[in-house]
Amino acid sequence: MSERPRHITRLLLTLGPLVLALTGCGGAGERGAEASAAAAAFEQVLADRDRTALCAALAPETRGEVENSEKKPCVDAIGAQDIPAGGAVRSVDVYGRQARAVLASDTLFLSQFPDGWKVVAAGCQPRPDRPYQCTVKGG
Structure with a gap:
């Protein structure tokens, strides 16, 4: 085997794990960016008082809890x-x-x-040695 193919093989063996590690991180980073964008969008529709968009940003179970607690459709x-x-x-x-x-x-x-990141709980405050206390949450 000539020196050139060995050199390429060594390079691939050295860089392969690094490429795989970076690829794995990219997926998590992309999900983090998408979740961050969904949180920012939720805050924007909250500030805009857009009840329809606010309900659409909630996870189905959370939206159901909001409706059950008030005995009204989510937008109301x-x-x-x-x-x-x-x-x-x-x-x-x-x-x-x-x-x-x-x-x-x-x-x-x-x-x-499947259609993106949805808010499961909002208005959440940490409590020492206990779960978060949330204003809105799913069941």
Whole structure:
């Protein structure tokens, strides 16, 4: 075998694991960017008081809980939920198909669905040694 094919083989063996590692990170990074965009979009429709878009941004089970709690369709019930404005997205942690978006003054929990990231819980405040307390959440 000539020196050139050996050199290429060594290069591929050396760079192969690095390429695979970076490819794996790219997927998580892309999901994080998508979850962050969904959190920012949720905050925008909240600020715009667009009840239809706000309901569309909720995960199906969360939307169902909002409707059940007020005994009204989501667009009529969401205003009574008193969801606080969270401000800018500061960080996003992605765990498979779940994400936590930490905003300036709120935390959102999201889940990935076939049609994109949806908010599972909003208005969430951390509590020491206990689960988050959320204004809106699924069952």
